[in-house]
Amino acid sequence: GDSVTQMExxxxxxxxxxxTINCTYTATGYPSLFWYVQYPGxxxxxxxxxxxxxxxxxxxxFEATYRKETTSFHLExxxxxxxxxxxxxxxxxxxxxxRRALTFGSGTRLQVQP
Amino acid sequence: GAVVSQHPSRVICKxxxxxxxxxxxxxxxxxxxxxxxxxxKKSLMLMATSNEGSKxxxxxxxxxxxxxxxxxxxxxxxxxVTSAHPEDSSFYICSASLPTSVVNEQFFGPGTRLTVL
Numbered sequence: 001g002d003s004v005t006q007m008e009x010x011x012x013x014x015x016x017x018x019x020t021i022n023c024t025y026t027a028t029g030y031p032s033l034f035w036y037v038q039y040p041g042x043x044x045x046x047x048x049x050x051x052x053x054x055x056x057x058x059x060x061x062f063e064a065t066y067r068k069e070t071t072s073f074h075l076e077x078x079x080x081x082x083x084x085x086x087x088x089x090x091x092x093x094x095x096x097x098x099r100r101a102l103t104f105g106s107g108t109r110l111q112v113q114p
Numbered sequence: 115g116a117v118v119s120q121h122p123s124r125v126i127c128k129x130x131x132x133x134x135x136x137x138x139x140x141x142x143x144x145x146x147x148x149x150x151x152x153x154x155k156k157s158l159m160l161m162a163t164s165n166e167g168s169k170x171x172x173x174x175x176x177x178x179x180x181x182x183x184x185x186x187x188x189x190x191x192x193x194x195v196t197s198a199h200p201e202d203s204s205f206y207i208c209s210a211s212l213p214t215s216v217v218n219e220q221f222f223g224p225g226t227r228l229t230v231l
Contacts, residue, residue, distance in 0.1 A: 043222040044207065044222040046219065100146055100148075100218055101160045106156070107156070
């Protein structure tokens with residue numbers, strides 16, 4: 001079945017540091033890929049998405065590129081802020097399988113220190 | 115963008131009672147909604163897929179008689195935790211997908227924190 005693997009957290013960075021959160025996936029079909037962010041005590045918000053190979057999703061300074069050859073969708077940001085502290089989830093949607101629910105990674109907690 | 119609301123945001127109940135959680139799509143019609151459960155510092159676990167006008171599809175290991183799901187309209191799905199026990203304490207999150215979305219982008223509610231005493 002489909003699966004998503006994320007790097008273990010927590011990731012602790014100083015403000016203005018470069019961020020990378022790794023995400024790889026396995027899927028039977030040709031999935032769409034997403035990054036969601038969850039701030040403390042809140043639900044999930046869509047951060048960015050990509051629907052085909054080599055697509056780059058971007059939002060709020062975050063970027064991720066759909067790499068089919070390496071089955072990866074790593075999240076990056078050039079300069080993190082304290083307000084970026086949250087849990088980040090990589091997810092895929094593989095509608096080719098008929099399953100409409102998302103498959104999530106385990107989440108990576110980011111802590112940004114001033 | 116599409117907005118999904120949940121009510122209540124927090125609920126505390128006694129063991130043995132039932133609790134109903136509502137999930138509403140505020141500005142779009144959702145033929146399919148999803149219910150997830152999230153344990154502390156863990157990822158989301160899909161509980162069931164709720165289809166308007168038909169029975170929900172439960173994931174393996176989820177007790178359908180304990181977690182009753184009703185999707186009576188295109189904008190409302192409810193999850194009722196029956197005879198709640200302390201182990202049911204968790205963060206419950208619903209989501210809905212746009213019917214016209216070919217990539218199945220989902221919009222999430224803010225979640226409901228259930229505490230069973």
